[in-house]
Amino acid sequence: MNTQKHKILPVMMAPRPRPDDRFHLQPWHGLVLVAVCIIATIPAAFAATDPERASILEVLTRWMPLMLKGFIFNIVISVLAMAVGTISGAALGLGQISLNPFVRKFAWFVTQFFRNAPWLVLLFFAMFLLPFEFKIFGLTIPLPDWLKAIFGLSLPVMANVSEIVRGAVQSLPSGQWEAAESLAFSRNQVLWRIILPQCVKRMLPPWMNLYSILTMATVLASIVGVSEVMTLTGQILAAEGGRSDLLIPMYSFVLFLFFIYCYPIARWTVRLEKKFAVIT
Amino acid sequence: MFTTMTKRMAMAAAMGALALTALPAQADVIDDIKARGTLRVAVKADYKPYGFRDTSGAIIGIEPDLAQDVADKLGVSIEFIPVVSSNRMQFLQQGKVDLLIATMTDKPDRRKVVFIADPNYYSSGTNIMTPKSFGFTAWEDLRGKPVCGIQGAFYNKKTGREFGAKIVAFKGTAEVYAAMKAGNCVAFVYDDSSHVATLEQDEWADYEMPLPTIDDAPWGLAVALGEDRFHDMMGEMIIGWHKSGRILELETKWGVANTPFAQDMHDKYK
Known part of the structure; x- marks a missing residue:
């Protein structure tokens, strides 16, 4: 593959990310994608020429602030669900490698249960089981739909993070444990000072992947009535009087928003994976 | 004696647990609205022109305008909660909204679930x-x-x-x-x-x-079951709308041809 002559052995060279993405996709390619989608619908728009009707581009510009607002809401949901899921998932993952067999079994069961449940079903459970407000010591704490959605989405994230943590800890060579123990570190010290710092690098790429997937899954919240970008797009289409030629451009724009947000994350993940692949 | 005591204590504990979970306040809803300073109304957001979104994201239309009249009468601000046909009555039952004006057809089985005000405000x-x-x-x-x-x-x-x-x-x-x-x-x-x-x-x-x-069935606006005072107030408001021709005026404002129902009601209460 590499025909270049080396003065030193290749194994001794510093690892360098090698681009194996033949297309070299950049975020701006998403712009091209959306432009193609819009241009493709123009003939249909002209087929029913009507001077009084706003053009697709006009409609899109008019509603863009609202759609962006909806999309930011999606991002807020994804960030908070990821934060909650990561913290609880890390605890659960450590439970999975606990020495106490009861804790280990329990953490294993919870992880498997939520990892193998459909996200939408968990979301429905969170939506309909939690009250819309609850009272503690005379204090009324409202529980709006978006907060319930965050909770519902953080459950599968928790289970996946738990598996990431367990996998990363178990993937470290056992020599690390043995060497540390021979230096008279306690189990807690080994875990927190030696094992986990090495795991962070291994966990980062799958964790970022999970975040990407979660972001794309936030549109599920539209099914349970959260006013995020998909719900708003449906309502915008209704406000435009059910013009069917708008359907593809509007949903393409949503697609474009998600692409432009998630694609850089995916690229960065690939870079990190490459960077961490050699050094162990 | 001992058993009744235990029973009572169990009852009290159960009641306490119930109160702790999720129940809306037992006071009249009108008091609640005034204390809160906001009237929460369930409206449609995908039913032009009765309830839909404008470009800023606000919900507008005939029904939001009617709801605004109610908020003005109570002297409070208004909050619109977008609903769909399949969840509107649950929102009212749960106490998530105070008032439901969401293109709902008045049916006998629905009257068992929510408190529909008379007379009807619209029909289709x-x-x-x-x-x-x-x-x-x-x-x-x-x-x-x-x-x-x-x-x-x-x-x-x-x-x-x-x-x-x-x-x-x-x-x-x-x-x-x-x-x-x-x-x-x-x-x-x-x-x-x-x-x-x-x-x-x-x-x-x-x-x-x-x-x-x-x-051809009338539409009903509804409050939660047991809210007699709010129910009666809404009945008076609807009669007021029909008397003043407010519904006809809103139909014209939002570009709908005047419906026979709205015209008849206006003639009846005029």
């Missing part, structure tokens, strides 16, 4: 919107054919059972219009008031509303 019947080329003339013509509907609308069941249509139910009107254009169903069964507004657009010039309107 059921009809279909279909391409002119199909030439439907009777409801029976729909037998065995796929017909689009909205989830949670009561006439889906009727169209399916009595006329033998295969109902394909969607979440919102936007999806239905797309399905119609794509040819997934031969007709859209919905309120005739919605069809009248839609058919005025050039986009739908090749479509018609050919059948006799059935189930």
